[in-house]
Amino acid sequence: MRRVFLLRAYGDFAIAVQALPATDSIVASLHLKPLYEALVSRGCISSRSIDFVDFGITGSQLNLFTNKTLLGFDTFRQLLKIKQYVRANPGSSDFVEQSARMGLLNFFTGHSFKSIFKTGQSVYAAYGLPALGLERKGDKVLILPDARLPKRIIPSSILARIDGRVARFGSDYTRFEQLIDLIQASDYVVSSDSLPLHLAYLCCKPHFILYPDGGKQDFFTSDALASGSFSTFSQFSHV
Numbered sequence: 001m002r003r004v005f006l007l008r009a010y011g012d013f014a015i016a017v018q019a020l021p022a023t024d025s026i027v028a029s030l031h032l033k034p035l036y037e038a039l040v041s042r043g044c045i046s047s048r049s050i051d052f053v054d055f056g057i058t059g060s061q062l063n064l065f066t067n068k069t070l071l072g073f074d075t076f077r078q079l080l081k082i083k084q085y086v087r088a089n090p091g092s093s094d095f096v097e098q099s100a101r102m103g104l105l106n107f108f109t110g111h112s113f114k115s116i117f118k119t120g121q122s123v124y125a126a127y128g129l130p131a132l133g134l135e136r137k138g139d140k141v142l143i144l145p146d147a148r149l150p151k152r153i154i155p156s157s158i159l160a161r162i163d164g165r166v167a168r169f170g171s172d173y174t175r176f177e178q179l180i181d182l183i184q185a186s187d188y189v190v191s192s193d194s195l196p197l198h199l200a201y202l203c204c205k206p207h208f209i210l211y212p213d214g215g216k217q218d219f220f221t222s223d224a225l226a227s228g229s230f231s232t233f234s235q236f237s238h239v
Helices: 010-019 030-041 073-088 102-109 123-127 176-184 195-202 222-227
Strands: 003-006 025-029 050-053 094-098 114-117 141-144 188-192 207-211 230-232
Touching: 003 010, 010 030, 010 123, 010 195, 025 030, 030 050, 030 176, 073 102, 114 123, 123 222, 141 176, 176 195, 188 195, 195 207, 195 222, 207 222
Parallel strands: 003 025, 003 094, 025 050, 094 114, 141 188, 188 207, 207 230
Antiparallel strands: none
């Protein structure tokens, strides 16, 4: 049996948890549990057995996968917790999502993790998640401009040119359940390249992606890529 460790950000988890087959055993960082519970409670996914473990991840993902906190004390503390877990719960076929910093992860944990896909691959294609053929129907447009990375936040100058409801974290929603409710009540979602984009796909809502110039398309949904429903900030003309 393949065992998959989910240690990355919320958006990565939203993609993986719908794509991983039932034959996979999942070990996930405890910080991802509230999102999982929200997805199940709102009918986005079916419940499945997941071992949520406190690896000390208090930010968005394992510090090793970031640049800012790569060499911090908490990084080594998190890696030690992972090392202790795999020693106490041995597995012969352990995977993480992507190949970024795989050498460092294996070195510091003393383990032999493999990756499901190589960093830089189209994530939806790597997981075998198809285009759903989503078509825009209705006029309730929801705009979700916020993102974990500041450079991905949709500028206000662009928001002013889109006819729809702008919903922001902290004022319009503070919990995953509220965000999912907003998406499920909409007809069309305009999103930054962030978690709401992947929730729109999960909720089978047609969507449009706005992303910064020079940004990568690795995490774009199959539907957005198939329909060309995306634009950089500078090239944006209309939705």
